[in-house]
Amino acid sequence: MKRLKLSPVVIALLLAIGLFVLGGLVHPGFANYSLAINILRLAAFLGVVAAGQTLVIIGGGEGIDLSVGSVITLGAILVYQIANGSDQMVLPALLVALAVGAGIGAINGLGITLLRIPPLVMTLGMAGVVQGLILVVTQGKLTGATAPIMVTLITSPLAFEIPGVLLVWLLLGFVMWVLLERTVYGKQLFAIGVNRTTAKLSGVRVPAVLVLTYALSGLLAALGGFVLLGYTQRVFLNLGADYTLPSVAAVVVGGTILAGGQGSYFGTMAGALVLTLLSSLLTTLLLPESVRQIVFGATLLLLLSAYGRQQRLRN
């Protein structure tokens, strides 16, 4: 039986457009320009975080990073406390946050490659440690301030109401494309995802590439915390918690396969857009929380049926 095969990126994009039109039909006023910009902005936060998740999942071997949520929070808190409202300190604060994020990711990578701990377990354990670190660092007191320049660059409209975070996201999309498709690292990552043994035999230094991948995931999560802070302008102890599993969902909805070795960041971007549109639409319809959750879950299951399926046992 031959089936019409559409690229997952196209499916996700069509879905996003469909959801947007549906929103406009069901609820007049949903499909207007400024709301569309706002949805894109919310999708950008998820998209930035899911960039690292995309790399980790492409690397295969049951790769997944469940520590991103707490790294987002830690990154945001570090910037909040170090910059403390001063424009000059934003760049150093960002660099510290990125370094800490990358360090945490590297430890994840070392645990996974050197100690051969399953990624799910390692990153889950690390999430708890980072959460503990946050409490020790802050002692429950979240003092600090958001620098005005962050709000200007991230949240305020630059031109045609487009906020800076969208440009950051587009830039990240380009960088990720170059990284995955035009660098040796990208080729090696796909090779590892397809088959670790053959990659190793072809001379890929598998552990080094994987440690780098988890470090990048931590770094991108910290970057996610930075841009999120520019939007919320305040930090909470569970600021990033709601991004962990949605980042995995965005990657999967974008057509990247959890088994690894196949996928793209453009798909993840479309996936982040679909998930954000869906939850915005459900919020706009003023449905109670219970119905919203049920519809969200059911739609996610439907999306999985489109292309999140595994191989048949009988070939």
Next chain:
Amino acid sequence: MIRIPIANTIQLQRIALRQSYLFALLLLIIAVAVNAALQPDFFRPGVLSDNLQSFLPLMLLAAGQTIVIIGGGVDLSVGAIVSLVDVVVVRAMGNSPSASQVLLAIALGLASGVLAGVVNGICVAYLRFQPIVTTFASSFVFSGTALLVMSSPGGNVPPSLVDAYQANLLGLPVVLWVIAAVLVLWNFLRSTRYGRYLYAVGGQSMSAYVTGVPVSLVRLSTYMLSGLMAALTAVALVMSTNTGDPLIGAPMTLESIVAVVLGGTRLRGGQGGVAGSLIGVIILSLILNIISFANVPTWWQTLVNALIVLLALTGPGIVALVRRKLS
């Protein structure tokens, strides 16, 4: 025999290093020793029984999670199923129910748990969705339904149910009997043909399929069992908390996975067992006990707990690394 031959000790060493289950047992002994040292009345029957009562819900949940993981899957919706069944049972009992109403409510709760497992199982086994995202997605459906049944904590439970949870049977706490029953049933299950199928499906689903194992059916059954155990968890929680709460299960999902891994079951599937997971739950709970008795400063408690858990999770990996370096 007084002297153990060297060959035998080496063999013993090898066995000890290979069994990740033994590592959990070792951790358990350390945890119990430290706990007993910090809490002098730790071994008093009343304290032990209190401890068991608070461990039981997560034990039941981890037992179900173990079966799914051995079968090669994972269930991220167990917490949501716990929440759902918790409110279904309390809602169905209503105010001052009769004994038959209580039993009916519990039966309804168990049925909804199994039904939730059927939904997961059909999606994973027959529609071939990926387990992690599927159960993540379905967890929204279950937790949303829980909120629909009861939007905020409330309702009350007949005191007889609470008494039953704390009661003794033949001189031993009821909860201990429940734990023993879980272990006996698991060991029986494991010795049946179904048990062999379960390990085969988790280990090598392709070869299992080729040799005639009903792979999809076995996968479906693991999610049903997990749903059932989540429902039993909810019943235990209703009996111990005395009320219904639509959010009660949320934090338990990841804890159940950590407990399973601590107990030596590998996430890859095809290996492990329920007994290890029960030990894992006890270790997790004792670590929390120890931290509160050791007067760790409040803001450090989460970090200390997480570091110990991470160390325990990485322990087998460190042992394996040392072994590779030695050989």
